[in-house]
Amino acid sequence: MGGFMDRLTGKSRKSAYQAKERLQLVLIHDRTNLSQSVLETMKDEIIEVISRHIDIAPDEVRIEINKDGRQQRLIADIPIRGPKRRG
Amino acid sequence: MAGKVVTITSGKGGVGKTTITANLGAALASRGQRVVCIDADIGLRNLDVVLGLENRIVYDLVDVVEGRCRLRQAMIRDKRIEGLALIPAAQTRDKTAVSPSDMVRLCEELRQEQDWVLIDSPAGIERGFRNAIAPADMVLVVTNPEVSAVRDADRIIGIVEAEEKGPAQLIINRIDPEKVQRGDMITTEDIVELLAIHLIGIIPEDDNVIVSTNRGTPIVLDGRSKAGKALRNIAGRLLGEEIPLMDLGRQDGFFSQLGRLFSGGGR
């Protein structure tokens, strides 16, 4: 959303903007020691565990790290497809 | 009342720690405070030349720690600024000559007779840095508005927190308002958002810094320099005064740029 306005005003092309974007990712990585590939693995494992109990949409699962001050939070967004159909 | 120990540190080297330590010391002393600056960068002594006191060194920090002289003998009093003294680093030894507990003991003694003990830390996360933060009541982390310096600052802030010396406070040095305006320098607001710590001061890039370093006279004594003013402001904040951040221009939008164009400041 902000991205659209930024593109419109040319802000996203400024190098300072890129510096901030890149730093955001680097700092999360430095602070948590989690790489993108570890995140992907975790996502697959979470999907596997949850799917044993309820029906979810694996392609719509999102897992990301949010920054809250100097604290990081792992946020998983897992859409449920409704009660598991039987036989 | 016991004095306060403030450590000035950074992750990346060369961001301005020594310049800032020297000038905060000079600014606090010219406000009537009793200040001692300690150069904790053993083997890479520099605070002495920035303060212009290099010709008067007899004893150093390691001499004190190893008992070759009394504390008082290693303190070089600045003759131009009443109340300011320096304990220089040893030049021919390495960081292992001093331990964190040596620093704690030394600062306990200094605290009794000083209002401020300012410690100039080496960059990085090694022994020298550990020595410098061990006795600290407050840690000031210096960074530049630049990707690698901000990243390294984040590491240091994390360690300071883990050592229970936090929350650290941030100084952003060498801000170039024109580059910020152009969108080629990360803004103060963005750095504070990324690092999520309290900002105690911002200092502009200023050619007078090198001039004053050449002469060995602190830039805070130069009434006209912007960096000098910014450093005096930080000293004031350490003294508990509420001083607004210096206006170093923000990255502004189309309309204010248009405004500058019409007011003839657009060039």
Ligand SMILES: Nc1ncnc2c1ncn2[C@@H]1O[C@H](COP(=O)(O)OP(=O)(O)OP(=O)(O)O)[C@@H](O)[C@H]1O
């Ligand atoms: N605001 C400024 N404007 C212009 N030049 C500056 C500014 N601050 C520092 N400098 C210059 O940057 C250089 C490095 O500064 P300084 O020695 O204080 O950094 P440092 O963090 O102590 O470095 P080190 O990690 O090597 O100890 C010096 O040449 C100094 O004059």
Ligand SMILES: [Mg+2]
């Ligand atoms: Mg230095």
